[in-house]
Amino acid sequence: MQVGDIYVSAPGKAILHGEHAVVHGKVALAVSLNLRTYLRLNTSNDGKVCINLPNIDTFLSWDLSELKKLIPYMSKREEAKRLDAELLRRLREFLDISNGSLDTCNMAILAFLYIYLSLFRSSELPSLKVSVWSELPTGAGLGSSAAYSVCLAAALLSVSGATPAPLKEWDHTARWCQEDLELINSWAFQGEMIIHGNPSGVDNAVGTWGGMLRFLAGKIIPLSRVPLLRILLTNTKVPRSTKVLVARVKDKINKFPSIMTPVLDSVDAISCTCEKVLSEMTSEPITGEHYNILEELIDINQHHLNVMGVGHPTLDTLCRVTLAKGLHSKLTGAGGGGCGITLLRPETDSSVVQTTAQDLKDCGFDCWETSIGGPGVQQHSPLSVKEEVLEILNGY
Numbered sequence: 001m002q003v004g005d006i007y008v009s010a011p012g013k014a015i016l017h018g019e020h021a022v023v024h025g026k027v028a029l030a031v032s033l034n035l036r037t038y039l040r041l042n043t044s045n046d047g048k049v050c051i052n053l054p055n056i057d058t059f060l061s062w063d064l065s066e067l068k069k070l071i072p073y074m075s076k077r078e079e080a081k082r083l084d085a086e087l088l089r090r091l092r093e094f095l096d097i098s099n100g101s102l103d104t105c106n107m108a109i110l111a112f113l114y115i116y117l118s119l120f121r122s123s124e125l126p127s128l129k130v131s132v133w134s135e136l137p138t139g140a141g142l143g144s145s146a147a148y149s150v151c152l153a154a155a156l157l158s159v160s161g162a163t164p165a166p167l168k169e170w171d172h173t174a175r176w177c178q179e180d181l182e183l184i185n186s187w188a189f190q191g192e193m194i195i196h197g198n199p200s201g202v203d204n205a206v207g208t209w210g211g212m213l214r215f216l217a218g219k220i221i222p223l224s225r226v227p228l229l230r231i232l233l234t235n236t237k238v239p240r241s242t243k244v245l246v247a248r249v250k251d252k253i254n255k256f257p258s259i260m261t262p263v264l265d266s267v268d269a270i271s272c273t274c275e276k277v278l279s280e281m282t283s284e285p286i287t288g289e290h291y292n293i294l295e296e297l298i299d300i301n302q303h304h305l306n307v308m309g310v311g312h313p314t315l316d317t318l319c320r321v322t323l324a325k326g327l328h329s330k331l332t333g334a335g336g337g338g339c340g341i342t343l344l345r346p347e348t349d350s351s352v353v354q355t356t357a358q359d360l361k362d363c364g365f366d367c368w369e370t371s372i373g374g375p376g377v378q379q380h381s382p383l384s385v386k387e388e389v390l391e392i393l394n395g396y
């Protein structure tokens with residue numbers, strides 16, 4: 001087992017098209033953001049497991065002797081594809097968490113202990129301290145749950161020795177090999193299953209690999225030839241739970257299958273059309289017509305998402321305020337509040353961006369131009385972690 005400090009980070013994501021539909025086997029296009037979640041793990045010998053989650057004011061620790069009692073109940077499992085229902089039930093009982101709980105802290109703790117116990121089930125449980133801090137707003141549609149799960153999976157797998165930590169003495173940052181990334185992604189998916197209920201896997205795939213990707217039924221295709229897109233991100237600050245929204249869409253599909261199926265098919269076609277246009281934009285001169293199509297796709301998809309029941313009055317406001325400046329927006333992630341994206345044209349003047357952002361801030365929203373396509377999960381030397389992040393992580 002590796003001893004010492006491990007620092008890892010994983011990016012958040014924005015879904016350009018395909019949220020919700022992707023849960024039902026349709027195509028999604030997603031891209032990583034320059035906002036990341038950071039994790040520090042250090043092994044200790046105080047006989048405890050501690051977790052510090054300052055974003056959600058959660059600081060807990062358990063004696064190893066308590067956690068060891070959960071191990072005899074764990075069924076033997078070779079792969080990380082499905083959740084171990086018995087372990088989850090025992091953990092819920094141990095933590096006194098009801099089955100339908102949506103509590104932020106409960107979900108985060110359950111995901112952590114589940115991955116920790118599963119990975120160390122057949123060896124000695126290590127005493128360790130984990131601190132996680134994120135630049136991402138939590139529960140706002142930017143994939144904070146996936147970035148959290150990817151960081152947990154990467155750090156715990158490294159400590160267990162299953163995926164050797166890739167950082168060499170002279171490196172500032174390092175990435176895992178493809179096979180190890182697949183393992184990290186599969187354990188992160190389990191964390192997402194605990195937090196989301198029924199995730200598609202697109203968010204943890206972006207958190208693991210970064211960049212822009214096409215996701216269809218678990219198949220991940222990196223899109224390497226994409227134009228540089230300028231995107232304005234707006235956080236309406238209306239809290240919501242991905243788990244609740246995903247369940248709401250499922251209920252609607254079950255209630256009105258013949259009405260909702262064409263909507264999902266249409267979203268699929270939007271994602272495919274968007275992918276085609278993005279690809280054309282790299283092989284021929286970019287024209288206004290490319291952007292006209294991208295904007296129309298955004299408008300149509302936003303209507304579809306409203307039909308699915310995941311809109312919100314604040315998201316309508318976002319679309320109206322930006323359209324007044326000639327800019328097109330849609331929600332991103334699970335919706336119901338949270339964040340939206342606005343496509344900026346290459347020629348959109350910075351004064352227009354600024355006044356639009358101010359109008360949105362006047363509505364009570366947070367708003368910023370973001371850069372997209374950041375790297376997937378990384379291991380860091382402490383030197384390569386921003387000082388303010390290091391201070392937070394090392395403060396516990």
Ligand SMILES: Nc1ncnc2c1ncn2[C@@H]1O[C@H](COP(=O)(O)OP(=O)(O)O)[C@@H](O)[C@H]1O
Nearest residue numbers: 104107108134138139140141142143144145242
């Ligand atoms: N930095 C973090 N620290 C602790 N828990 C986190 C963190 N980021 C995300 N989470 C967990 O993920 C949940 C939010 O996930 P979700 O509803 O899917 O929203 P999103 O992924 O869009 O941010 C939180 O309730 C919490 O359990």
Ligand SMILES: C[C@@](O)(CCOP(=O)(O)O)CC(=O)O
Nearest residue numbers: 019020141143199200333334
């Ligand atoms: C709604 C969905 O498509 C994306 C959810 O993203 P987020 O948790 O809101 O960031 C669900 C999923 O793909 O698992």
Ligand SMILES: [Mg+2]
Nearest residue numbers: 143145146242
């Ligand atoms: Mg999420």
